[in-house]
Amino acid sequence: MAPTALTIAGSDSGGGAGIQADLKAFSAMGVYGASVITAITAQNTCDVTAVHPVPDAIVAAQIDAVLGDIRVDAIKIGMLGAPSLIETVARAIEGFEGAVVLDPVMISKSGVALLPDDAVDALKSVLVPRATLLTPNLPEAARLLDASEGTDPVAQGKALRGLGAGAALMKGGHAAGQSCTDWLVEAGRETPFTAPRLATRNTHGTGCSMSSAIAARLAKGEPLDAAVGRAHGWLHGAIATADQLDIGKGHGPVHHFHEMWG
Structure with missing residues (x-):
């Protein structure tokens, strides 16, 4: 039987993030994708x-x-x-026994707030403890911890694990420097995944795509560190080839299928 993953997320009419990016990432990883739409956005x-x-x-x-x-x-x-939707989703997946990857989407690439303040506490109390892996960027981690953006992503990852998450992937895209390092923080182990920082504005949907690629690899039965490593390398390639797509006038999407065409 084909490995199968389910995305529970919002729709992006421009096709670069959200449900659309998730399903593309699943397909790129060789996994059948099902979807649950939580919101419809008018977005480009x-x-x-x-x-x-x-x-x-x-x-x-x-x-x-x-x-x-x-x-x-x-x-x-x-x-x-x-908050009510967060609680609804938590109840609906209560009996699910597979891996759960939680991407705490809070702000769009264009700067629009997507998670109101009153929903952060609900996310922390009912869904973060349910997550096999939490995948925040640095601003999202700071908001979840009610702290300023720190310089030590490993310490923040440990603090997020303290909220109940099985593991945390601290994404380094918002940090400075010529390289970008994501830290996988697990119980008793921290693993870095580093790649050269790429000069492109076409990074729309990177967070959605990364978390979905990891979920897809977990659906195929890979260990967490191997799943993160494979997704990290694939996303770097998707960003490196994003300019080939030439989609839209702003932050264009990454190239989900760079290993197949383009």
């Missing part, structure tokens, strides 16, 4: 101009429909816009 490479939340009951119904029929090996969770 320049801006998010509107967000329409999907009612909690419809989100729950989507999850129940998928899990009630399809064997799902891993779940990736992205954009969740309200």
